[in-house]
Amino acid sequence: NAGVTQTPKFQVLKTGQSMTLQCAQDMNHNSMYWYRQDPGMGLRLIYYSASEGTTDKGEVPNGYNVSRLNKREFSLRLESAAPSQTSVYFCASSADRVTDTQYFGPGTRLTVL
Amino acid sequence: AQSVTQLDSQVPVFEEAPVELRCNYSSSVSVYLFWYVQYPNQGLQLLLKYLSGSTLVKGINGFEAEFNKSQTSFHLRKPSVHISDTAEYFCAVRNMNTGFQKLVFGTGTRLLVSP
Numbered sequence: 001n002a003g004v005t006q007t008p009k010f011q012v013l014k015t016g017q018s019m020t021l022q023c024a025q026d027m028n029h030n031s032m033y034w035y036r037q038d039p040g041m042g043l044r045l046i047y048y049s050a051s052e053g054t055t056d057k058g059e060v061p062n063g064y065n066v067s068r069l070n071k072r073e074f075s076l077r078l079e080s081a082a083p084s085q086t087s088v089y090f091c092a093s094s095a096d097r098v099t100d101t102q103y104f105g106p107g108t109r110l111t112v113l
Numbered sequence: 114a115q116s117v118t119q120l121d122s123q124v125p126v127f128e129e130a131p132v133e134l135r136c137n138y139s140s141s142v143s144v145y146l147f148w149y150v151q152y153p154n155q156g157l158q159l160l161l162k163y164l165s166g167s168t169l170v171k172g173i174n175g176f177e178a179e180f181n182k183s184q185t186s187f188h189l190r191k192p193s194v195h196i197s198d199t200a201e202y203f204c205a206v207r208n209m210n211t212g213f214q215k216l217v218f219g220t221g222t223r224l225l226v227s228p
Contacts, residue, residue: 004156031213040122040220041220042117042203042218042219042220042221043157043203043216043218044218045215045216048213048215050213058215090156090157092156092157098145098209099145099162099164101147101159101162102157102159102216103158104149104156104157104158105156106154106155106156107154107155107156
């Protein structure tokens with residue numbers, strides 16, 4: 001039982017390049033999330049998926065797209081990376097009960113030059 | 114909408130001393146409250162959560178928090194800290210009335226425990 005896994009762990013991009021961050025969970029959770037973490041700003045929700053086949057915008061969706069490939073996998077795509085997207089990205093999942101805990105992956109540290 | 118304020122960005126403390134990390138929230142509706150911990154270079158993990166019932170909640174690693182509705186606070190405490198408690202701590206709230214679980218996080222408090 002690996003929990004929530006993310007790849008890659010680190011990535012450096014040049015402005016304008018694209019990339020996809022991968023996330024998978026093996027806990028049979030319905031809900032999955034993408035956050036970004038910036039110094040002094042805590043975690044901000046980018047996109048979430050309440051169930052397989054659905055996605056919705058969070059607080060800071062601009063510049064990102066997501067795909068809920070199946071129940072296990074939820075990917076985040078940067079189509080044209082910008083320096084403002086330099087951040088640490090976390091994927092999380094939870095069962096869909098109201099009070100359930102969110103389980104976080106180890107994060108991807110992304111630098112855009 | 115909800116918001117969470119963690120006024121202390123950093124709290125230095127000596128090993129075996131007590132510590133309190135402060136969290137205040139703002140919400141027009143009832144909320145659930147959470148504390149998460151992030152150890153260096155890791156993801157977040159749940160320390161404890163308040164859903165209902167007793168306002169004193171006990172979590173993992175000897176931490177506890179007390180919900181105070183009148184002061185809209187959910188401060189985290191530990192009577193005696195260890196070096197291994199050095200980490201960043203995040204308070205979070207979730208609107209009790211919405212149909213989907215979205216957490217709103219505070220900006221975090223870095224706890225620095227020294228010998």
